[in-house]
Amino acid sequence: MxxxxxxxxxxxxxxFIVNTSLYRRHxxxxxxxxxxxxxxxxxxxxxxxxxxxxxxVKLLSANPKITSEYFWIGLQRDSQSPLLWKWSGGENAxxxxxxxxxxxxxxxxxxxVLKSNGKMHDATCFLSIPFYCMEVFELILVQKENxxxxxxxxxxxxxVDLASLTSDLMMREAKNKSTPAHADDVxxxxxxxxxxxxxxxxxxxxxxxxxxxxxxxCPTVDQRCGVFDKKKIVWKxxxxxxxxxxxxxxxxxxxAEGSSN
Numbered sequence: 684m685x686x687x688x689x690x691x692x693x694x695x696x697x698x699f700i701v702n703t704s705l706y707r708r709h710x711x712x713x714x715x716x717x718x719x720x721x722x723x724x725x726x727x728x729x730x731x732x733x734x735x736x737x738x739x740v741k742l743l744s745a746n747p748k749i750t751s752e753y754f755w756i757g758l759q760r761d762s763q764s765p766l767l768w769k770w771s772g773g774e775n776a777x778x779x780x781x782x783x784x785x786x787x788x789x790x791x792x793x794x795x796v797l798k799s800n801g802k803m804h805d806a807t808c809f810l811s812i813p814f815y816c817m818e819v820f821e822l823i824l825v826q827k828e829n830x831x832x833x834x835x836x837x838x839x840x841x842x843v844d845l846a847s848l849t850s851d852l853m854m855r856e857a858k859n860k861s862t863p864a865h866a867d868d869v870x871x872x873x874x875x876x877x878x879x880x881x882x883x884x885x886x887x888x889x890x891x892x893x894x895x896x897x898x899x900x901c902p903t904v905d906q907r908c909g910v911f912d913k914k915k916i917v918w919k920x921x922x923x924x925x926x927x928x929x930x931x932x933x934x935x936x937x938x939a940e941g942s943s944n
Contacts, residue, residue, distance in 0.1 A: 705935055706820045706853070709733050711746055711754075711813065718793040718808040721755050722771055725816035732757030732771040733815040737780040743815055744801035751798065755814035758794035758803065765789055779803055819935045822846055822853075822860045824869065826928050831908035831921075834870040834929035835883060845872030846911075846930035847882040849890045854916050857930055861913035870929035873909025873918060875902055880909070892918045 710729060712721070718732075725732045733756040735743060740756070757771030758779070766789075768776040782797060786805035793808040820843060829837060838845045848854050848871055861869050872883040880888050880898065891898065894917040899906065908923035911930065 706822075706932075707734065707739070708818045708820060709735070709739070709743055710816045710818065711743070711748060712816060713748060713813050715751075715811040715813060716755075717811055718755050718759065718814075721814040721816075722757065725757075725771075725814070729816035730818050731816070733817040734770045734772060734774070735815070735817075737778065740780060740796055740803075741801040744796060744798050749798050749813065751812050753795040753797055753804070753806065753810070753812050755793070755795055755812055757817075759808070760789075760792045760805075765792075768794065820932045821935045822856055823931050823933045824860045824864060824928060825931055826863065826865065828865070828926040829870070829929060830926060831870050831874075831923040834927070835872070838872075838929070838931035842931040842933040844884050844932050845870065846932050847872050847884050847886060848892060848911060848918070849882075849886070854892055854911075857911050858913050858916050860930060861911065861928075864913060864928040866927055867914050868910035868912055868919070868921060868925075868927055870927050871909050871911045871918070875899070875907040875909075875920070892916075894919050 712724065716724060722732050733743070735756050743756070758768055758776055759771070761767040761769045768779060770776055780802050782800065782802035782804055785803060788805055791805035791807050793806055794803045795806040795810065795812060796802070797804055823842070825837065827837065835845050846857065848857050873880060874883055882888060894912070894915065899920045902920045905922045906920040908921055909918050910921045910927065912919055
């Protein structure tokens with residue numbers, strides 16, 4: 684693997700079930716590799732092969748870019764206790780969504796996801812199929828008084844990006860992280876340009892966290908940046924030149940410790 688494989692972006696953030704201050708981002712790699720080569724690739728270019736809850740596996744399987752019957756995530760048999768399964772990072776795997784009759788062969792040491800139903804099959808680790816890598820992040824509050832664009836530049840320079848809040852769990856975590864903020868509002872990575880709101884990481888705004896007034900369809904020129912209101916736990920449009928604290932996504936090199944299904 685001298686060069687980086689072709690990567691198809693199919694990214695979403697998901698909470699760890701136990702450690703709710705951490706998030707996973709899954710990256711689909713549209714390149715056929717054995718399980719071991721996929722693990723080496725993910726550890727070189729990202730964090731590791733994906734650890735995924737049953738819900739996440741369903742979402743990963745729905746990726747329209749996947750054309751193969753199976754794909755790898757980071758699940759393998761425990762080398763010391765082959766009836767048990769572990770994630771690539773070494774954590775025990777429990778409540779795995781196996782397909783009917785699976786697992787069925789002790790010599791098949793790795794687990795692949797059947798795309799058609801999002802369920803697990805044991806498989807030979809030498810099977811060459813596409814796979815998912817993961818990256819692990821956490822939300823942090825930056826207590827600097829910056830405009831929206833200054834906050835964006837700071838997050839991208841010092842961390843990863845301005846935060847995208849894409850679930851109820853992430854909204855609650857944003858509330859917890861924003862407690863020390865100097866004002867009720869903090870900047871997030873929400874922006875209005877060319878007639879629509881979007882996240883600065885490129886994702887569409889599918890989950891909605893707007894205030895009772897609803898999504899501003901055509902905000903005035905000075906109301907086209909998004910804030911998170913920590914008291915009301917909602918998004919609001921605001922003046923991009925306002926100086927506020929802000930939420931960044933920070934890379935966390937600790938992988939899926941404490942993860943659960």
